[in-house]
Amino acid sequence: MKTDTAPKQKQTPTRLADYTPPNFNIEAVSLDFDLNPKETTIRSQLTVTRLAPGPLVLDGEDITLKSVSLDGKTLKRSDYSLTQTQLILKDLPERSLIEIETVCNPSENSTLMGLYVSGGRFCTQCEAEGFRRITYYPDRPDVLSVFRVRLQADLKDYPYLLANGNMVESGALDGGQRHYAIWEDPFPKPAYLFALVAGEFDILEDSFTTMTGRDIPLTIYVDPGDASRAEYAMDSLKRSMKWDEEVFGREYDLDRFMIVAVRDFNFGAMENKGLNIFNSSLLLADAATATDMNFERIESVVAHEYFHNWTGNRITCRDWFQLCLKEGFTVFRDQEFSADQRDRAVQRIKDVKALRMRQFAEDAGPLSHPVRPSEYMKIDNFYTATIYEKGAELIRMLKTMLGEDDFRKGSDVYFERLDGTAATVEQFLESFEIATGRDLSQFMRWYEQAGTPELSVEVESPVNMPVSLTKITFTQKFSPASGQADKQPVIIPIRWQAIGDTGPITEPQLTLLKSKENAVSLPDMGEDFSLSILQDFSAPVILKTRQTSKDHLRLMGQDPNAFKRWEAGQTLARELIGTQAKAIESGQMPKVNKALRGYCQALGKTLDDVNFNSSFKALALTPPAATEIIQASETSDPIAVSLAGEWLSRAIGDTLHEDLLNLYHALSDEGTFSPDAHSAGRRALRNRCLSLLASRQDPVVAGLAIEQLGTATNMTDELAALMTLTKLGGKRVETSMTEFFEKWKNNPLVIDKWFSVQGMRKHDSGIEAIEALVNHSAYDPRNPNRVRSLIGSFAMANPHMFHAVDGSGYAFFTQQVLDMDSRNPQVAARLLGAYEVWRKLDAKRQGLIKAQLRHVIGAAPSKNVMEIANKTLGE
Ligand code: 0A1
Ligand code: ZN
Numbered sequence: 001m002k003t004d005t006a007p008k009q010k011q012t013p014t015r016l017a018d019y020t021p022p023n024f025n026i027e028a029v030s031l032d033f034d035l036n037p038k039e040t041t042i043r044s045q046l047t048v049t050r051l052a053p054g055p056l057v058l059d060g061e062d063i064t065l066k067s068v069s070l071d072g073k074t075l076k077r078s079d080y081s082l083t084q085t086q087l088i089l090k091d092l093p094e095r096s097l098i099e100i101e102t103v104c105n106p107s108e109n110s111t112l113m114g115l116y117v118s119g120g121r122f123c124t125q126c127e128a129e130g131f132r133r134i135t136y137y138p139d140r141p142d143v144l145s146v147f148r149v150r151l152q153a154d155l156k157d158y159p160y161l162l163a164n165g166n167m168v169e170s171g172a173l174d175g176g177q178r179h180y181a182i183w184e185d186p187f188p189k190p191a192y193l194f195a196l197v198a199g200e201f202d203i204l205e206d207s208f209t210t211m212t213g214r215d216i217p218l219t220i221y222v223d224p225g226d227a228s229r230a231e232y233a234m235d236s237l238k239r240s241m242k243w244d245e246e247v248f249g250r251e252y253d254l255d256r257f258m259i260v261a262v263r264d265f266n267f268g269a270m271e272n273k274g275l276n277i278f279n280s281s282l283l284l285a286d287a288a289t290a291t292d293m294n295f296e297r298i299e300s301v302v303a304h305e306y307f308h309n310w311t312g313n314r315i316t317c318r319d320w321f322q323l324c325l326k327e328g329f330t331v332f333r334d335q336e337f338s339a340d341q342r343d344r345a346v347q348r349i350k351d352v353k354a355l356r357m358r359q360f361a362e363d364a365g366p367l368s369h370p371v372r373p374s375e376y377m378k379i380d381n382f383y384t385a386t387i388y389e390k391g392a393e394l395i396r397m398l399k400t401m402l403g404e405d406d407f408r409k410g411s412d413v414y415f416e417r418l419d420g421t422a423a424t425v426e427q428f429l430e431s432f433e434i435a436t437g438r439d440l441s442q443f444m445r446w447y448e449q450a451g452t453p454e455l456s457v458e459v460e461s462p463v464n465m466p467v468s469l470t471k472i473t474f475t476q477k478f479s480p481a482s483g484q485a486d487k488q489p490v491i492i493p494i495r496w497q498a499i500g501d502t503g504p505i506t507e508p509q510l511t512l513l514k515s516k517e518n519a520v521s522l523p524d525m526g527e528d529f530s531l532s533i534l535q536d537f538s539a540p541v542i543l544k545t546r547q548t549s550k551d552h553l554r555l556m557g558q559d560p561n562a563f564k565r566w567e568a569g570q571t572l573a574r575e576l577i578g579t580q581a582k583a584i585e586s587g588q589m590p591k592v593n594k595a596l597r598g599y600c601q602a603l604g605k606t607l608d609d610v611n612f613n614s615s616f617k618a619l620a621l622t623p624p625a626a627t628e629i630i631q632a633s634e635t636s637d638p639i640a641v642s643l644a645g646e647w648l649s650r651a652i653g654d655t656l657h658e659d660l661l662n663l664y665h666a667l668s669d670e671g672t673f674s675p676d677a678h679s680a681g682r683r684a685l686r687n688r689c690l691s692l693l694a695s696r697q698d699p700v701v702a703g704l705a706i707e708q709l710g711t712a713t714n715m716t717d718e719l720a721a722l723m724t725l726t727k728l729g730g731k732r733v734e735t736s737m738t739e740f741f742e743k744w745k746n747n748p749l750v751i752d753k754w755f756s757v758q759g760m761r762k763h764d765s766g767i768e769a770i771e772a773l774v775n776h777s778a779y780d781p782r783n784p785n786r787v788r789s790l791i792g793s794f795a796m797a798n799p800h801m802f803h804a805v806d807g808s809g810y811a812f813f814t815q816q817v818l819d820m821d822s823r824n825p826q827v828a829a830r831l832l833g834a835y836e837v838w839r840k841l842d843a844k845r846q847g848l849i850k851a852q853l854r855h856v857i858g859a860a861p862s863k864n865v866m867e868i869a870n871k872t873l874g875e
Contacts, residue, residue: 001065003082013375016321022138023054024092026145031135035153035198037107037117041066044135046098056098058087058136059129062114065136066101087136102135109133110782110823118264119223121199122158123277127270128320128379131191141317142422144188151196152180158198160221164189164273166255185273187253188420190316195272197260202227206234208252211245216252221260222284229284232295232675233259233302240303243337248411250310259283259302263748264783266826267383269301271308278305281749281785287673287714289750292680294715299341304334310415318422320379324371324447325425327383328391332399335392342677345562346615352537352563355393356624358385360542361631363452365836366874370484372425372447377867380826386450393540394446400493400538401443401512402436409435442514445490451478453490455513456544457533468524472496472531475517476541489516495535499558500527508535508561530554535561542632547571549595556602562612566620569606572599573623573648578633580644585637590647600655607659614667615681618688623648626799630840637842642799650695657693664689664704673714680716687720694724702728709736719753726761733761741778751778752789759793762800767808770794770801774816781819784827791816795834802834803841807848814852818859825862832856832868 030045048056065082068075070089081088089098109116114133115124124130132139149163155178161170165185172179201221208216218237220230237259244250254274265279282301285294311333312326339347362368362385369384371391376382399407410432417431425447429440453476460471474494478487492513498506505525511518530551534543545551555568576596583590606612606620626641653660667686670679690708693701705728709721718740725736737758744750755773763769773779773790780786795802795813802809813834821828838849853873856865 001077001082003084013377014320014379015375016319016372017374019319019321021052022140022143023050023052024048024056024138024143025051026138026143028148029137029145030148030150032150033152033196035106035122035151035158037122038105040104040106040115040122042102042104042135044100044102044137046100046137047095048092048098049095050092056089056092057138058089058100059085059132059139060087060102060136061085061129061132062104062109063133063135064103066103067099068101069099071096072099085132100136104134111826112264112266112784112824113826115196116264118262119199120157121197121201121262122153123197123199123260123262124195124272125266125270125277126194126272127192128383129192131194134194137191139191140319141190141192142319144190144316144420144422146188147183147185147194149183149185149194149196150180151183151198152178153198155179157200160197160199160201162195162197162221162258162260162275164193164195164275166274185254187273187314189273189313190422193271193273193313193316195270195275195277197221197275197277200224201260204228204230204234206238208238208241208257210241210251212251214252216241216254217256219256219258220283221258223261223263223280226261226280226284229286229289230259230261232285233278233283233298236299236302237306239299239341240306240337243303243340244307244310244333247336247340248310248333248408248415250307250415252309253314257306259305263785266784266824269305271305271312273309273313276305278302279785281752284749285675287675289715289744289747291716291719291753292675292683295675295680296338296342300334300338303337304330307333307337314420315415315418316422318424320376320382321372321374322424323379323382324387324391324394325423325428327388328371328393329395329428331388331392332395335396343613343615343681345566346613346619346677346681348536348563349566349616349619351389351392353619355385355389355540356628356631359389359540360452361627362386362836363390363450364631365839366872367833367836367868368450370448370450374448378829378864380864381829381867390540394443397446397491397493397539398432398440398443400495400510401491402432402438406436406438407432442489442491445488449478449487449490450484451487453478453492453541454544455492455494455534455539455541457531458546459531470522470524471519472522473517473519474511474513476513477516489514492539492541494533495538496531496533497535497559497561498522498525498529499532499555499560500525500529501554501558503558504532504560505529510538532559532561532564534564534567535559536563537567549575549598553598553602557605562616565606566616569599569603569620570624572602574629574632577623577629577641577644577648580647581629581636581641584640584643584647592651596648596651597655600652603652604656604659607656607663613678613681614685615677618681618684621652621685621688621692623652627796627837630837633840635840635842635846638799638803638837638845639805646695649692653692653695657696660689660693664693669713669717683714683716683720687717687724690720690724691727694727697728702730702732706732706736715750715753719757723757723760726757729762729764745778748785752785755779755786755789756793756797759790760797762798767801767804767812770812782823784824787816787820787827787831791820791831792834795831803845805844807852810848810852814856817865818856818861821861821865825864828862829864829868832865832872835872838872 027047032043034041106115107117113130151161161181163183165183168182168184170181202224204220204227206218222230259276261278261280261283263280268282269278307330311329317325413435414431456475458473494511497508552568552572559565629641667682705721705724712718817828817832835849853869856869
């Protein structure tokens with residue numbers, strides 16, 4: 001059907017300040033899908049009731065409208081208005097039945113939003129604004145409705161027909177050629193939580209008995225042959241269900257729970273009500289094909305999506321500005337789950353590492369935004385580390401401030417008061433105020449102000465008037481670079497403790513820094529001490545102190561807080577790499593100095609300490625990544641930083657050579673594989689030893705890596721050996737890469753790993769090698785996992801080639817982003833985020849990247865890519 005106006009791109013941003021509630025409530029929705037890959041017909045019936053004066057505005061995109069009727073009467077074209085993105089009905093009665101027929105083409109839908117075909121199966125992705133690609137509907141999270149869905153499709157190709165909720169009817173059609181199923185979801189939900197899946201699957205079945213004794217069948221749907229690879233996900237699901245009952249008092253609500261794995265997916269996974277859809281890379285795992293990191297991620301993402309059933313589905317978001325309400329809280333919940341399932345200190349270290357790498361980098365660059373933004377062009381671009389990871393840090397601070405019991409009271413009030421509603425961040429905080437009687441108004445600033453605050457600590461030695469006291473002054477500051485003027489002080493919970501040469505000399509303290517500055521006093525302890533500040537990283541801030549190597553070494557050896565012990569080592573490493581990078585930039589040779597020796601010796605002591613587990617030791621032996629160093633400095637040459645990092649690894653490898661080698665042998669394969677935290681920690685430490693030893697370019701180590709590659713019985717060890725070989729270089733690398741490919745060519749998830757190792761390698765032949773990989777027969781530009789494996793790893797983890805001074809890496813990357821944009825704007829825009837670092841680079845590279853961004857803007861890209869390119873360039 002023709003639209004009323006010429007196609008027009010909406011160029012103005014959507015603003016939080018402009019929010020208005022919907023004019024109509026949708027009492028009930030009934031959807032009927034006649035599924036065909038090339039032409040699917042959708043008939044929808046909406047029972048609408050008026051809430052406020054005005055028209056009924058239905059969103060729609062890339063779909064063909066066949067007919068509209070009102071209370072049984074087909075409307076004429078002049079009875080409604082139709083644009084490229086909306087169907088508008090005016091003068092509706094108080095209550096009416098709207099029937100709409102639309103058609104879409106799932107097999108040609110390369111955006112992977114709405115209804116699409118992946119691996120011959122139908123599936124959907126509706127968050128954030130994908131439902132409008134299926135039918136005309138008020139596609140906004142504050143319109144909640146009960147859905148009844150009828151699916152019909154060919155029986156042979158689509159034996160399973162799934163949708164949200166409970167199946168109420170099914171049967172044969174056309175003498176058995178086709179069949180149908182009817183699903184009902186009794187819980188009102190916004191359209192973004194709608195899902196359907198149809199196709200042939202293998203299934204893995206289990207069940208869970210809830211706290212009130214209800215038996216819930218659990219089913220995971222996977223590609224034929226993959227069922228056993230879903231066992232770990234199933235186990236994670238059952239543990240998540242139990243944990244949510246025990247820790248948050250949340251019970252599952254529907255009669256069944258389903259998870260489906262799909263190969264083509266834009267993000268990680270999606271929490272559709274009762275029917276979670278997962279990128280297969282975050283669901284399938286076994287010893288031979290998945291690494292320990294994969295197992296760990298599966299456990300946390302399965303938990304994350306399951307936890308959304310309460311934080312996201314039962315209580316959803318009023319508008320997309322409130323995205324952190326469901327995402328921040330749910331990430332916090334999945335982090336806590338992982339901490340309880342594995343090792344709390346190790347989990348905290350990993351979460352902080354990820355926060356610094358992704359969120360601090362984002363907040364230090366041109367894409368910095370508040371946890372609750374006030375405007376956006378494309379909401380797809382706001383599924384960011386700030387909303388997710390910083391959002392989780394805010395919940396963690398809230399818990400630290402309130403304490404365990406009051407935090408639980410607050411969350412109980414939240415679930416009770418707001419169940420079945422679309423809520424705001426204000427309503428969330430209000431629940432905690434009601435439960436605890438605290439005033440949380442200042443805390444709201446954390447949601448509204450972008451940028452990472454700096455926390456400075458000054459220590460003044462004892463003054464003998466009237467008693468001997470040490471004054472500790474905490475000061476907070478927002479760097480002016482982060483966009484908003486006039487930032488107000490936030491409330492910063494600071495956990496700290498004084499540490500002497502033989503251990504702590506005070507109890508752990510909690511200071512709430514509410515104003516710009518606050519001083520506390522310590523009585524004279526009669527001995528020299530170092531302050532352990534931000535234990536467990538009690539606030540997402542950048543810590544500035546005058547602490548010296550002596551303090552860091554003392555904390556590395558004596559701090560009872562494992563996070564801080566790790567952190568002290570990282571601080572030393574950061575300083576060493578930073579100084580070394582500057583020296584390399586000015587053409588000086590690496591030097592071994594006292595600080596380096598002290599750091600390596602302290603690492604050696606950590607390795608010998610029986611109080612630490614292997615996972616912790618592996619993390620202690622991993623210096624900060626180049627991105628962390630770059631984002632924390634004014635400007636730098638990324639290759640110099642990377643070389644400095646390699647230099648430090650080599651120094652560790654040299655100094656601790658014997659210890660590392662002994663440990664490598666002592667930690668050899670335990671025999672039967674188990675993905676548990678203890679076994680994974682042993683493998684992590686052993687492979688870390690191998691990698692550090694390889695930094696020395698030692699032929700003996702090459703022998704160890706080759707042997708490990710040949711004998712490994714699990715993917716963690718196999719991949720670590722392959723990566724070590726690529727680091728060592730030489731002829732052996734090509735044959736190993738080819739053999740690995742041949743061995744695994746029928747397993748797409750392993751071939752993704754192969755592509756990412758290729759993307760991260762420093763290829764001798766330069767950028768042509770990466771170009772050749774794009775033309776490899778196994779490369780598929782339509783599959784986001786494959787593109788991320790090669791192009792994503794190239795841009796994020798191959799500094800030598802991506803940041804090549806001749807600009808060849810940037811030129812190649814831009815071309816790939818634009819190519820992707822023609823198919824899938826969401827994924828293209830995410831990739832383009834790799835340029836967010838440009839202001840932190842040297843002048844030459846700044847110029848090169850700016851030229852690339854201008855080129856992207858000039859190529860008339862999608863709205864998604866345009867938004868990221870414009871903001872990144874900031875002109
Ligand atoms: N809510 C999901 C994230 C998600 C968002 C958008 C998507 O569309 C491509 C997919 C997934 C989560 O937090 O897991
Ligand atoms: Zn989520």
